[in-house]
Amino acid sequence: MLLSVESLKIHLKTPFRIAHGASTVRTNVLVRLGNGVGEGALPPYYPYRFDEVKAYLESLDPAVLIGDDPSALEDALDRLPPGPAPARTAVDIALHDHWGRHLGQPLYRLWGLNPTRAPASSITLSIPESLDGLRAQIEDLDGFPIIKLKLGTGRPEHDEALVRTARETTQAQLCVDANCAWTVEEAAEVIPRLAAYDLMFVEQPLPQDDHDAWRRLRRSLPADMPLLFADESIQTPADILALAEAVDGVNLKLAKAGGLRATRRMITLARALGLQVMLGCMIESSVALTAAAHLAPLVDFADLDSYLHLANDPFEGATMERGIVRLPDGPGLGVKAR
Numbered sequence: 561m562l563l564s565v566e567s568l569k570i571h572l573k574t575p576f577r578i579a580h581g582a583s584t585v586r587t588n589v590l591v592r593l594g595n596g597v598g599e600g601a602l603p604p605y606y607p608y609r610f611d612e613v614k615a616y617l618e619s620l621d622p623a624v625l626i627g628d629d630p631s632a633l634e635d636a637l638d639r640l641p642p643g644p645a646p647a648r649t650a651v652d653i654a655l656h657d658h659w660g661r662h663l664g665q666p667l668y669r670l671w672g673l674n675p676t677r678a679p680a681s682s683i684t685l686s687i688p689e690s691l692d693g694l695r696a697q698i699e700d701l702d703g704f705p706i707i708k709l710k711l712g713t714g715r716p717e718h719d720e721a722l723v724r725t726a727r728e729t730t731q732a733q734l735c736v737d738a739n740c741a742w743t744v745e746e747a748a749e750v751i752p753r754l755a756a757y758d759l760m761f762v763e764q765p766l767p768q769d770d771h772d773a774w775r776r777l778r779r780s781l782p783a784d785m786p787l788l789f790a791d792e793s794i795q796t797p798a799d800i801l802a803l804a805e806a807v808d809g810v811n812l813k814l815a816k817a818g819g820l821r822a823t824r825r826m827i828t829l830a831r832a833l834g835l836q837v838m839l840g841c842m843i844e845s846s847v848a849l850t851a852a853a854h855l856a857p858l859v860d861f862a863d864l865d866s867y868l869h870l871a872n873d874p875f876e877g878a879t880m881e882r883g884i885v886r887l888p889d890g891p892g893l894g895v896k897a898r
């Protein structure tokens with residue numbers, strides 16, 4: 561039974577600059593397990609390093625993990641020992657792919673999902689060098705209906721200028737993601753001003769671990785504001801419970817949750833609490849991105865654009881044309897090596 565572990569070096573077409581820093585290359589982990597393939601993202605601002613992830617993965621016995629019945633996916637997932645989240649994510653995805661290939665069906669079909677119910681995906685623009693740079697980036701986009709602007713430049717008035725420039729340049733729907741950049745006071749001041757530019761939502765205005773800041777922000781904002789979404793602040797199901805009264809929605813990602821099963825559970829929990837759900841991605845190849853896309857029919861917003869930013873995606877799978885998510889119909893993930 562096969563288990564192989566590789567580093568997957570991903571080069572970006574242009575530097576990706578957000579409030580956490582800039583990247584031109586990322587290293588993810590790629591796992592082949594049985595007939596499946598999986599990927600775990602290792603963003604530089606996460607506490608995991610490739611060597612520790614590789615050591616955990618190489619300690620697994622693939623025959624024991626998969627077991628005697630390849631259709632009993634839940635049992636296989638239960639056998640996965642505690643370990644680094646990116647490694648568990650990669651194995652979870654590979655086990656789902658192996659399961660779907662064994663049963664000869666795409667994951668979305670095994671889950672009973674209708675792929676045409678996936679919401680249109682946004683495309684994310686990283687923090688531009690200048691307002692002219694932002695105009696050029698927007699003019700280069702081919703008909704994407706929703707644009708997500710990264711904010712958190714360190715100057716809230718410049719963040720507002722970016723949103724104003726985008727609004728003057730495009731008819732697309734706009735949303736923004738500050739990646740933890742603002743204090744409660746800054747957020748309470750800037751969000752009502754940004755509301756004038758007709759935003760769908762404001763994502764993660766506040767620092768990751770300050771749950772009370774979210775409650776204070778909620779109390780200080782007037783009615784009729786854009787939706788508030790938490791991303792970095794939502795790492796576990798307990799975070800969803802803690803913030804349910806303070807946010808309108810949560811941005812869930814396979815790499816944060818630890819894979820497809822954990823993400824499905826978090827979607828169910830968020831729904832039960834009346835929250836809206838966005839499905840996001842890290843800088844990932846078409847393996848992890850396609851895995852996430854199989855869940856897209858369950859969510860309200862999709863932000864599944866990472867493959868469009870890559871210079872060297874070794875795989876092909878889910879695609880987006882003008883934001884419409886198209887899932888491959890091969891078994892399992894349906895991804896293929898290029």
Ligand SMILES: [Mg+2]
Nearest residue numbers: 737763764791
């Ligand atoms: Mg985000």
